[in-house]
Amino acid sequence: MSITCSHCKARPAFFLRRYSGEALCKNCFIVNFEKRVYRTIKKHELITWGDKVLAAVSGGKDSLVLLHLLAKLRKKLKFELIAITVDEGVRGYRSRGIELAQNEARKLGIEHFVVSFKDAYGFTLDEIVEIAQKRGIELHPCSFCGILRRRLINETALKVGANKVATAHNLDDEAQTVVINLIRGDLLKVVRLGVKPPISHEKFVPRIKPLRYTPENEIAVYAMLKRIELYDVECPYIRLAMRDEIRNFLNELEEKHPGTKHSIVSSADKLVQELKATVVPKIQIKTCKICGMPSTREICRTCELFKQLGISKPSP
Numbered sequence: 305m306s307i308t309c310s311h312c313k314a315r316p317a318f319f320l321r322r323y324s325g326e327a328l329c330k331n332c333f334i335v336n337f338e339k340r341v342y343r344t345i346k347k348h349e350l351i352t353w354g355d356k357v358l359a360a361v362s363g364g365k366d367s368l369v370l371l372h373l374l375a376k377l378r379k380k381l382k383f384e385l386i387a388i389t390v391d392e393g394v395r396g397y398r399s400r401g402i403e404l405a406q407n408e409a410r411k412l413g414i415e416h417f418v419v420s421f422k423d424a425y426g427f428t429l430d431e432i433v434e435i436a437q438k439r440g441i442e443l444h445p446c447s448f449c450g451i452l453r454r455r456l457i458n459e460t461a462l463k464v465g466a467n468k469v470a471t472a473h474n475l476d477d478e479a480q481t482v483v484i485n486l487i488r489g490d491l492l493k494v495v496r497l498g499v500k501p502p503i504s505h506e507k508f509v510p511r512i513k514p515l516r517y518t519p520e521n522e523i524a525v526y527a528m529l530k531r532i533e534l535y536d537v538e539c540p541y542i543r544l545a546m547r548d549e550i551r552n553f554l555n556e557l558e559e560k561h562p563g564t565k566h567s568i569v570s571s572a573d574k575l576v577q578e579l580k581a582t583v584v585p586k587i588q589i590k591t592c593k594i595c596g597m598p599s600t601r602e603i604c605r606t607c608e609l610f611k612q613l614g615i616s617k618p619s620p
């Protein structure tokens with residue numbers, strides 16, 4: 305006997321949300337999915353009238369869904385939307401993603417830029433990883449990648465006059481990041497994690513995360529229902545990362561205890577609220593002595609990285 309949708313009470317259910325007990329038909333799933341993202345944007349004032357939003361699109365399903373949703377909301381919320389894809393330079397990995405991002409942006413009528421580590425920094429990620437190995441630097445490739453990608457996106461946003469950068473971090477990513485930072489004892493990073501940053505600086509374009517409360521499996525279902533083309537090439541460096549272990553661990557927990565990922569993210573949100581009064585005012589934004597960009601340190605992470613690698617970053 306088929307289950308009836310708990311929303312419309314008419315059509316057969318096709319998706320069971322274990323953490324809430326809802327059974328949804330295809331139609332109600334789409335409506336509810338889009339509403340949740342819209343509510344996140346409105347509740348946290350992620351996008352306001354007249355914003356110029358740069359969407360970071362890797363070409364993976366989450367970022368294509370984000371682009372699709374933002375394109376849909378452009379008129380309603382009256383903002384300008386452009387998109388960027390970063391080519392990190394990982395052999396055999398990113399090219400299909402770039403192609404998909406370009407196709408989707410073209411279909412949706414969104415201006416799209418491709419920027420690369422090679423052009424911006426003079427080295428691909430593969431080359432950087434090789435230099436780091438030769439120099440005995442133990443940092444994980446994903447750490448280089450994250451630092452350099454964030455910097456490049458921020459620089460591009462400043463250049464094109466965007467006042468927000470939208471990223472496709474979903475509930476799973478965010479729960480993993482909370483756990484990783486707690487394991488590392490990095491409370492400052494937990495505070496800076498929220499749906500939008502608690503601190504601002506004229507050279508730092510705020511990052512917003514409209515999918516922060518949306519589970520990854522629901523994004524995959526939405527992408528399938530909307531016939532958004534997917535690719536499943538995995539970055540060769542991902543398996544080396546701690547994040548991969550945490551992902552598997554949280555998936556197991558979620559399976560046994562539905563709602564775990566939501567609880568982790570909402571606990572982090574509550575923590576951020578509590579710490580806003582104590583930790584946030586103590587965060588000092590300095591100017592990097594080398595590149596002049598904002599940083600919580602004397603020398604920013606990008607410049608520190610290049611110093612460690614013994615290479616100089618070409619001027620932007």
Ligand code: SF4
Nearest residue numbers: 445446449539541542
């Ligand atoms: Fe970069 Fe790591 Fe993602 Fe690969 S898995 S693209 S190295 S962050």
Ligand code: ZN
Nearest residue numbers: 309312329332
């Ligand atoms: Zn329904």
Ligand code: ZN
Nearest residue numbers: 592595604607
């Ligand atoms: Zn710097």
